[in-house]
Amino acid sequence: MTSDIHRIRRFNRAVTRETGALDTSFLGRGRPLGAARVLNAIGKGQDDIGHIRKYLGLDSGLMSRLLRSLETEGLITTLPHPKDGRRRIAQLTQSGETEFSAYEELSNAQAQKLLDAHPKPNALLAAMDLVASALGQDDITIERADPTSATAQSCLSQYYDELAQRFERGFDVNLSCDPDAGDMCPPRGDFIIANSDGQAIGCAGLKGSGGTTAEVKRLWVSPAARGLKLATRLMAEIEARALNFGIDTLRLDTNSALPEAVALYRNAGWTEIPRFNDDPYPDVFFEKRL
Amino acid sequence: MTSDIHRIRRFNRAVTRETGALDTSFLGRGRPLGAARVLNAIGKGQDDIGHIRKYLGLDSGLMSRLLRSLETEGLITTLPHPKDGRRRIAQLTQSGETEFSAYEELSNAQAQKLLDAHPKPNALLAAMDLVASALGQDDITIERADPTSATAQSCLSQYYDELAQRFERGFDVNLSCDPDAGDMCPPRGDFIIANSDGQAIGCAGLKGSGGTTAEVKRLWVSPAARGLKLATRLMAEIEARALNFGIDTLRLDTNSALPEAVALYRNAGWTEIPRFNDDPYPDVFFEKRL
DNA sequence: TCATATACCTGACTTTAGTCAGTTAAAATT
DNA sequence: AATTTTAACTGACTAAAGTCAGGTATATGA
Numbered sequence A, B: 001m002t003s004d005i006h007r008i009r010r011f012n013r014a015v016t017r018e019t020g021a022l023d024t025s026f027l028g029r030g031r032p033l034g035a036a037r038v039l040n041a042i043g044k045g046q047d048d049i050g051h052i053r054k055y056l057g058l059d060s061g062l063m064s065r066l067l068r069s070l071e072t073e074g075l076i077t078t079l080p081h082p083k084d085g086r087r088r089i090a091q092l093t094q095s096g097e098t099e100f101s102a103y104e105e106l107s108n109a110q111a112q113k114l115l116d117a118h119p120k121p122n123a124l125l126a127a128m129d130l131v132a133s134a135l136g137q138d139d140i141t142i143e144r145a146d147p148t149s150a151t152a153q154s155c156l157s158q159y160y161d162e163l164a165q166r167f168e169r170g171f172d173v174n175l176s177c178d179p180d181a182g183d184m185c186p187p188r189g190d191f192i193i194a195n196s197d198g199q200a201i202g203c204a205g206l207k208g209s210g211g212t213t214a215e216v217k218r219l220w221v222s223p224a225a226r227g228l229k230l231a232t233r234l235m236a237e238i239e240a241r242a243l244n245f246g247i248d249t250l251r252l253d254t255n256s257a258l259p260e261a262v263a264l265y266r267n268a269g270w271t272e273i274p275r276f277n278d279d280p281y282p283d284v285f286f287e288k289r290l
Numbered sequence C: 001t002c003a004t005a006t007a008c009c010t011g012a013c014t015t016t017a018g019t020c021a022g023t024t025a026a027a028a029t030t
Numbered sequence D: 001a002a003t004t005t006t007a008a009c010t011g012a013c014t015a016a017a018g019t020c021a022g023g024t025a026t027a028t029g030a
Helices: A002-022 A033-043 A049-056 A060-072 A094-117 A121-135 A150-166 A230-244 A259-267 B002-022 B033-043 B049-056 B060-072 B094-117 B121-135 B150-166 B230-244 B259-267
Strands: A076-080 A088-092 A140-144 A190-196 A199-208 A213-221 A249-254 A284-289 B076-080 B088-092 B140-144 B190-196 B199-208 B213-221 B249-254 B284-289
Touching: A002 B121, A033 A049, A033 A060, A033 A088, A033 A094, A049 A060, A049 A088, A060 A076, A088 A094, A094 A121, A094 B121, A121 B094, A121 B121, A140 A230, A150 A190, A150 A199, A150 A213, A190 A230, A199 A230, A213 A230, A230 A249, A230 A259, A249 A259, B033 B049, B033 B060, B033 B088, B033 B094, B049 B060, B049 B088, B060 B076, B088 B094, B094 B121, B140 B230, B150 B190, B150 B199, B150 B213, B190 B230, B199 B230, B213 B230, B230 B249, B230 B259, B249 B259
Parallel strands: A213 A249, B213 B249
Antiparallel strands: A076 A088, A140 A190, A190 A199, A199 A213, A249 A284, B076 B088, B140 B190, B190 B199, B199 B213, B249 B284
């Protein structure tokens, strides 16, 4: 459909033209875009210079010069990497922190303004999420996380909310078999979060007991990221990590009110088995030998 | 809510990083971005050099040089404005047309690729529309159009589709009082379309008879643009144009199944009057003295 | 008609971004 | 221990974008 294409093209133009205005926190503070982007990356916690260079796609020479200019401005300091003498680490100085928060303030204010001006902010946010996920689907990283961390808790509470909506009887995590956080940490188990540009968009947990059997728990994908095969990637990652722990058999429980989950497990080589716990919520049970 | 802000910021970043990749039709054809943007604007029908300059926010000297470089490449010709000797008009040459379509092809292919890669293309499109409208709400232009043009017909058919969905008995335009296109053209009447970056997002018609009374017809705003007070702007524009035609009384009919429309008319100073036609669809009638 | 404003142009300039070849010092590999 | 790779750096360069002070011709308004 050509009109579909036209709609996307229109969006692209709106966005290309606006992005200047959108992240113009970068502008208006008398610093070129390149330097501002590096400062922003460092402020966001990316200290390894090589990583920043890759993330921003900068030439090594250019990167060096940008760092030097930020350094002479007194905004950052660089020091050698503790483990690898070739690498360097960058850190914000006190005035670097101040400058960085100024960028943050501006950017937040602009975002807030856009939100305030819109009649349906939630619809706008959902749309932005969806688009951002579609555009950024090559950039999803999966990494281990502490299940008690704020990010993990935010994923889990979204997961519980969704279960509560989709189960006829609702969902109360206190009535379910809530795995002990220690069971989802190495060396017994694991917990992973999928990140898209700093936003957590999915998670999965491996609840181990120290033996060769473990359980997969809390597989969740944000509505904004559905359809991108993220659940499959999370499951593959969990299985790989389980193998590393010497686990050879995985089990999980789920519910027939979540047909897409059931289908996913079937397609991924899981076999249905009889009930193996007395959790009141699940009604379908699976096993997979690795 | 700070997490709302974070979501928008995430979207901004996804977009700023991607837009390079999105409209990279501009790249890969051995022409700097500036020149490509100007070529694109001319190809899209923007011939007045001053307008292009304003649209792209370019310095007059820079603009001149970009035009010169496109001219020596043989892609465009410039000629004096027929009405104002100071201004100039730009036009694509034959090979300019060829080059422009090459850009279009590339851009369309990229858009199509994004669409193909997404599991729910329609949801993606709707989200992009919504976001683009939110970002571009300062850039909505309202201009007169021929009600028989393709753009107008596309607006009208979306309008009819929506009526068909919202009326209990559906909607068949052939059973309704379809105004003759001539009645919605100057000097008797008028027809206007709201454009956001080339996409038609709303319309309204003024059906005149040559006398001092006329009727407002076909007020429609695209779902993507609702909540931006566009209907109010369209009505104000229609009233202004009616005044220019020497019309002093406006009437319109609508339906109680469209409560937001009824509310709009009440707020805009219209008074309810008895039925003034035998159209089977409307059940609410309004009048306004200008 | 005369002063002023406007639209576009030209030449001289700066800043920013990016490229590339070569240097240095520290891993990693053999 | 010798060789190769790697990460960051330096200097020399180019391309692109943008700025600024005039200049010319036309239009506009008092």
